[in-house]
């Protein structure tokens with residue numbers, strides 16, 4: 001479970017209110033989509049949840065552990081995939097995965113099995129010995145996803161994880177998200193693909209100019225729009241009007 005209470009974040013000495021007093025709860029067993037226009041505050045929120053940025057105010061708990069007060073325990077709860085996978089370029093894929101497994105103290109026999117299974121699943125096995133800098137964008141995205149999942153975290157926190165993935169890899173990741181939540185665990189991810197949100201998510205939140213303007217199920221969003229409109233139309237109307 002991920003809990004945010006009255007979380008805010010300003011940039012440039014308060015000139016930019018990137019995240020403005022947001023509260024939400026992402027429950028166990030739930031695929032939760034985080035939507036909103038460019039610059040709405042999604043990445044800033046995700047960076048606060050993962051402890052990369054400090055919130056100016058409010059509290060964030062991951063499976064009950066406060067990200068500020070109990071940061072190591074809180075960080076052990078999740079696997080995080082950032083929006084930009086361009087990193088660790090000087091490592092080979094397999095070196096990166098072993099590095100991540102070391103950081104999260106995954107025992108040798110378990111890591112070997114998980115690395116093999118995940119590399120196979122994402123068709124990356126043959127590239128494991130290559131430098132990450134030689135990977136395509138999608139391959140980098142996939143190696144980061146694998147690295148984030150090696151310690152079998154209960155919470156997956158993914159910033160636009162499907163961007164740049166080919167249809168097969170996107171399908172596999174979505175399938176894995178479903179498997180994960182069917183075991184009572186949690187997926188929180190941002191996306192611009194409304195169709196994905198519609199088909200995959202149990203609930204969504206829409207953020208606009210730093211404020212949550214909707215949080216709930218697809219049925220609830222349709223009710224509030226009072227009609228049979230597409231999510232695209234509802235989304236555009238909601239984010240226009242604010």
Ligand SMILES: Nc1ncnc2c1ncn2[C@@H]1O[C@H](COP(=O)(O)OP(=O)(O)OP(=O)(O)O)[C@@H](O)[C@H]1O
Nearest residue numbers: 011012016018036037038039040041042043044045
């Ligand atoms: N390091 C920073 N310094 C100053 N302003 C920033 C910084 N990072 C983000 N911002 C501003 O904060 C606001 C929220 O940005 P954020 O990256 O969280 O949006 P986003 O919803 O993730 O957008 P996108 O859909 O484009 O990824 C924007 O106005 C952005 O310009």
Ligand SMILES: [Mg+2]
Nearest residue numbers: 042043044083
């Ligand atoms: Mg972003």
